[in-house]
Amino acid sequence: MNTDDLSWQADNYGGLSPRTVDLLLEHGRLDLVIRAAEEDGEWFCAERAAQELAQSGEFARALEVMEPFVATGWRTALWAKADILLRTGRTDEALDLVRPDEGGRTSSHACRDFAELLARAGRVDEAIDLLVPHVGESWIRSVLVEITEGQARDEQVLELIAPHAEAARRARGEGRWDCSRSDAQELQAKVLERAGRADEAIRILGEDVAGRRFLTQNTLTAYAELLARRGRLGELRELAAGRDTRTVLPVYAGALRDRGRAGEAETLMREAIAADDWVGYRAWLSSALVRDGRLDDAIAVAEPGFSRYDCSNLLAPLVGTLLDRPEELLHLVEHPLTVPHHGHEEFRHWWRAFALAGLGRAEEAIAVIEAHPDPWTDPRIVRAGLLSTAGHLASAATELRDLGTIEAREELFEVLVRQGQAAEAIAAHPTTAEQRAAKRRAAETKTQPVLLREDGYSPEPPF
Template sequence: MDVDDLAWQAGNYRGISPRRVGLLLEHGHLDLAAQVAVERGEWFCAEGAVETLCRAGEFGRALAVMEPFAATGWRTALRAKARILLRSGRTEDALDLVRPDEAGPASEAEAEAECRDFAEMLAEAGRVDEAIDLLIPYLDGTSCPSVLPVLSVLVEITAGYDRDQRVLELIAPHDARESQAQVLERAGRADDAIRVLGQDITGRRSLTQNTLTAYAELLARHGRLEELRDLATGQDAHAVLDIYADALRRHGRAEEAEAVMRDAITSDDWVGYRAWLSATLLADGRLDDAIAVAEPGFGWYDCSNLLAPLVALLDRPEELLHLVEHPSVVPHHGHEEFQHGWRAWALAGLGRVDEAIAVAEADPRPWTDPRIVKADLLTRAGRLDAAADELRAVGTIRAREHLYEVLVRQGRAAEAIAVHPTVAEQRAAEPKPAPLGENGYSLEPPF
């Protein structure tokens, strides 16, 4: 195994991807996933197999799967092995595996990362005071450029350990009000948490959307709806009105939430308001009402187009077809091909596969190989043999990845593994980056 290949898989979701590993495991092929992980260096097969084995208490087998990956020295694999050891009760072995090297890493950033990893492992082992002590030197700002990542770890690992007062004392010297509020809230001091974040809101001090959102969600969790309404109907409405509307719904005031959002659309026709209301109406089973709200945004460009979000929420083909054939639906700006794909997908889901294929083949600008699109439509319609034949005829890296899924569904998992491209094949097929000129821009089109 090669660390670079492993990092490439993890960073790009390649090799046999997590979703495809999940498909393999769902069909009962745990042994095959474990075998392939070791024999082919498939990282996501290893992760999936290890998690399944650990849940079953088969820690020895889980270690056998992870050992070749950990032997490369790749820190992600070392952490994974350590967690197996920890779950099996071998605490000291787990800690020794991720303990920072006394010689120290090459950089301060690496030292901080190793420290955070080790602190997390100590906390998982129940040794939270040791974890806190380990992090303290990194909170003075001299060992790392920013203390915020360390504070975040400190807050996370101490949850549920009755160390909130100590954590608050460590946070106090730093401008980290969101972390402070988080600890206060979990310590049962919600009023103090609201006061701390409310000071930033009132004073508008270095105010970010994250702070606004955190404050609004804090108010919502504790039923402070009047204060939340004042915040949501003021100058920060774009950031938090949806949180107020959601809170109203949770308190059984759905009609009021809808009215609030419709009033906002009337006074300020912002796309975010339409997006929230259309999605909410759809969740309530009111598809035509959702379409009416979202329709003005169907023809807008990517960042504001409201057609795609509705499509993503529809899992019933008859409703998807109703949407894409609605008279108000217009081509998706810059991505008109998706309208062909959506309609074809809906038709295939209804079993009208010949119509679906005809729609897809009429696409003037296909966004992917039309032959793969045809095979996917056949698969959706349940015609797995025909889909497999199509994909075998194509034979590309992408086609073989799709063929893997068809074969797993057919109960031919070993054949699926054999046909799936290796990591080396996938990497070799990746487009090479274009050369850059002295100005840093590409020398080849598109410039």
């Protein structure tokens, strides 16, 4: 075990990944997770085992699991140990373990991490003091607002944020774009609202919106959501009827649905589509209809967006909501209106096969993939995955064992765990060294230059 190996695991989700570790824990095999951490230096096993043990009050055992990783001096492990110590009430030890030195205090990242730990330890004033020199950075302001929630420090936070909010307003008033302060106005409104000054937040942010003194659409959205939370639907309706309809109307429609007025929200969005056939309106309405169990209506609304490019294509988002509902997914992909375009043509076959497998129709699923092999995935891996999805775990395991590649062994892990053979799953899983070697080989073989279009994008994956 060394810091290079541990860093590689963390950066590449190498070894037993968080997903695989969670699978072991879901099957009640904390004992094997601990063993893999202790015997094989599996970082994600150590991290999750320590968390599980600490949550159960077994702090000494959690520290014992973490100690070999801490001994390497790896900073991530030190932070994990500090977390355990803090849970035990050994606050000073926890803070001393990761306290930044004078040089570290110049790093906004180091200060952010330590400030969050200080806040958890109840030392909010120290946390604020640590962040003040870095409050000019937008993400630090967000951390400041987050760690002070419910800590009776709202007035102090408002004093720190106000100059940045004023600078943002001044910049827009002068026709400048000061993106470093683009979040300051909405953060100011958020703190005002939680301090019990919601009317003031609405007044200030409303004046900014009316005077176009804001930098990003996020501020406009924050104002609309603030009106929705406070039940100011009349003002929200007027805002939605103005120049920012595309941004505000979905917020207004959502507020109507939240108040049991789904029919009004649907009518509103259908009228908007009729007046301005913007893909965003179709995306909102199709998603709402799926949630209401009206899949055919959702397909009819989204269908004009199936032929659009990139993130404006509405097919993939619709599929994504149905991945755990195979019957409805199959209905979608076999619907006469579902004609995939622009990068989704080949996935239609995968989606159909996945739905069939989810319904237990393994042979039909495999026939689909064999007739339309995915050019970017090993079809043997896909076949085994379909068998597994259909519940044919033994057959899937046999195919993956016969294949024997790194990817096959990673997939075999899940199949074996689901069969109740968790120890065998860990033994079959490729080691970190094997994974690293495979990645090196893959990198060495990627010598062919990627041809780009005139717009700078590749016509083939990865785009």
